[in-house]
Amino acid sequence: MKYLPVIFLLLVATLAACDDPVPPDLISEETYKRMFIEFTIINQYDELLLQGRSREELRNMVYEHYNVTPDEFRNSHRYYESNIERQLKRIDEINLMMRAERDTLIEAEKQYHFNRRTPVDTLRQRILNR
Numbered sequence: 001m002k003y004l005p006v007i008f009l010l011l012v013a014t015l016a017a018c019d020d021p022v023p024p025d026l027i028s029e030e031t032y033k034r035m036f037i038e039f040t041i042i043n044q045y046d047e048l049l050l051q052g053r054s055r056e057e058l059r060n061m062v063y064e065h066y067n068v069t070p071d072e073f074r075n076s077h078r079y080y081e082s083n084i085e086r087q088l089k090r091i092d093e094i095n096l097m098m099r100a101e102r103d104t105l106i107e108a109e110k111q112y113h114f115n116r117r118t119p120v121d122t123l124r125q126r127i128l129n130r
Contacts, residue, residue, distance in 0.1 A: 023075040027068055032076050033094050038062045040098070 027035075042058045050058070063070060081087050 023072075023079055025069075025072040025075060026079060027066075027072055027076045029080070029090070031066055031068065032073075032080055033090060033097065035062055035066055035068065035073060036077075037094055037098055037101075040094075 039059060039062065042055050042062070045055070045058075059070075063073070080090065
């Protein structure tokens, strides 16, 4: 019984050591999610959309835009990934953000095509002028 407090302290210390330490250069969760989205999009780009740029060049542009180094992102990614339950929720949030972005792009594309459509009167004039 007299060893019970010592065992308890050792158990607490062991459990505390299991948690990943917060990296000193941890980027904010919001920045992490936005960068994660951008890297996902870059990885999915068709070669034709890259327009002669490499994926690495685009990734470097993302790092510059967010003022984050590759090591800072990598360390933050490891840290955020260490809590799998929270990371799964984060991925769900990222998916929702990507769907919202996709829907915005689809709507913009529809609007673009709607604004570029040829008015009916112009079509009639083309037919009549043949």
